[in-house]
Amino acid sequence: MTEAARHIDAASEAQLLDAVDRWVTREVAPIARAHDIDDIWPESLVTGMAELGLFGATIGTQWGGLGLPAATYVKIVARICQDWMSPTGIFNSHLMLAHCIERFGTADQRAEWLPRLASGAIRGGLALTEPDAGTDLQGIRTVARRDGDHYVLNGAKTWITNAVHGEVFALLAKTDPAAEPRHSGMGLFIVDKSCPGFVTGAKLPKMGYRAIDTGQIFLEDCRVPADRLIGGVEGQGFYQATGGLELGRINVAARGVGMAEGALARATAYAQQRRTMGKPIAEHQAIQLKLGEMVTRARAARLLTLDAADAYDRGARCDMEAGCAKYFASEAARDNAEEAMRIFGGNGFSQDYEIERFYRDAMLLIIGEGTNEMQRLIIARQWVKRHPL
Numbered sequence: 041m042t043e044a045a046r047h048i049d050a051a052s053e054a055q056l057l058d059a060v061d062r063w064v065t066r067e068v069a070p071i072a073r074a075h076d077i078d079d080i081w082p083e084s085l086v087t088g089m090a091e092l093g094l095f096g097a098t099i100g101t102q103w104g105g106l107g108l109p110a111a112t113y114v115k116i117v118a119r120i121c122q123d124w125m126s127p128t129g130i131f132n133s134h135l136m137l138a139h140c141i142e143r144f145g146t147a148d149q150r151a152e153w154l155p156r157l158a159s160g161a162i163r164g165g166l167a168l169t170e171p172d173a174g175t176d177l178q179g180i181r182t183v184a185r186r187d188g189d190h191y192v193l194n195g196a197k198t199w200i201t202n203a204v205h206g207e208v209f210a211l212l213a214k215t216d217p218a219a220e221p222r223h224s225g226m227g228l229f230i231v232d233k234s235c236p237g238f239v240t241g242a243k244l245p246k247m248g249y250r251a252i253d254t255g256q257i258f259l260e261d262c263r264v265p266a267d268r269l270i271g272g273v274e275g276q277g278f279y280q281a282t283g284g285l286e287l288g289r290i291n292v293a294a295r296g297v298g299m300a301e302g303a304l305a306r307a308t309a310y311a312q313q314r315r316t317m318g319k320p321i322a323e324h325q326a327i328q329l330k331l332g333e334m335v336t337r338a339r340a341a342r343l344l345t346l347d348a349a350d351a352y353d354r355g356a357r358c359d360m361e362a363g364c365a366k367y368f369a370s371e372a373a374r375d376n377a378e379e380a381m382r383i384f385g386g387n388g389f390s391q392d393y394e395i396e397r398f399y400r401d402a403m404l405l406i407i408g409e410g411t412n413e414m415q416r417l418i419i420a421r422q423w424v425k426r427h428p429l
């Protein structure tokens with residue numbers, strides 16, 4: 041991606057954010073509750089996402105994408121999550137796939153896949169996690185064996201976002217299961233559903249992040265053309281898969297920002313309407329203390345996330361910044377959702393209000409894209425490295 045493609049002027053950014061805001065208000069917010077409760081994939085939102093250019097938001101303009109800087113992208117994601125987090129999964133995971141191809145793919149792979157991904161003509165995701173390996177990605181068991189001009193893949197992936205409604209995935213496999221160190225024997229493949237032996241499992245039932253399809257993928261002697269190995273060289277897969285995680289973490293942080301702000305906005309309105317002991321509960325000190333903490337958390341989450349996005353856009357090393365943003369903003373989302381629930385009293389527990397959805401959805405942010413336990417380890421290691429004796 042060129043430097044020029046990473047810039048957007050203030051007026052164009054404001055125009056884009058305004059269009060996203062109007063779309064969220066008109067199309068997303070009204071369907072959130074019913075789609076979440078009934079766990080229905082929000083098909084009606086896909087056309088609007090494509091029209092807004094969201095499927096190509098961070099893909100370079102030369103491929104038909106918007107080429108947005110991360111700083112603008114996080115504002116879009118946060119705005120959507122102020123009302124409903126789930127729909128962002130349709131284009132977030134898709135853009136992680138595109139990111140791997142754009143950053144590490146060969147010229148032919150970029151030309152073949154990026155224009156169609158940018159337009160949303162095909163959609164997909166990132167398939168790393170397996171039943172026995174999530175945090176420990178080097179422990180995956182899916183194997184890719186070379187057979188002439190194809191690789192033959194066998195294994196299983198789980199918890200894959202867009203597994204049911206997506207068509208193509210950046211899928212991590214071992215090309216040399218005996219390699220030491222383990223990461224040196226891995227490859228990242230572009231695998232689509234037309235590959236013989238690709239089997240899509242069922243949509244997994246979830247406590248939150250509902251409506252979006254998170255599912256399993258089975259590879260049963262799945263034949264993948266050899267030119268689908270990203271970058272064309274074996275042994276780079278682990279590096280390529282984790283190379284996109286900084287952007288992924290900034291993206292999760294942006295979701296946390298939106299949710300922390302969304303919970304705060306709802307609690308703020310409710311606290312001024314609900315009256316006890318002859319006055320709005322917003323005038324009780326116990327509620328004010330909560331709101332004060334919630335405002336601070338939401339603002340700090342936004343600032344940390346923009347700081348990480350800024351470092352990313354400058355091309356600076358930002359694993360620590362992305363980790364801090366992901367960790368803090370996801371915990372802020374969960375804490376603000378919980379405090380909002382308390383402010384809503386019994387109504388916070390009701391599906392007639394949206395707070396319980398914020399509470400359920402926020403937990404995903406704490407687990408996904410590297411658990412918050414791991415984030416703190418990454419932050420600490422990088423901090424010490426940057427401050428040697």
Ligand SMILES: Cc1cc2nc3c(=O)[nH]c(=O)nc-3n(C[C@H](O)[C@H](O)[C@H](O)COP(=O)(O)OP(=O)(O)OC[C@H]3O[C@@H](n4cnc5c(N)ncnc54)[C@H](O)[C@@H]3O)c2cc1C
Nearest residue numbers: 166167168169173174175176199200201408409410411413
């Ligand atoms: C809704 C949802 C959507 C998802 N979407 C995708 C997707 O699109 N693609 C994809 O590839 N994956 C996806 N995931 C998987 C997700 O990335 C993993 O669940 C996550 O990385 C954690 O892995 P795990 O579940 O195997 O937990 P484990 O790795 O088994 O971890 C269990 C616990 O042990 C802790 N732990 C593990 N190792 C260490 C260590 N070395 N030091 C300290 N603590 C440790 C963890 O922090 C955690 O608390 C999704 C998950 C969910 C829930």
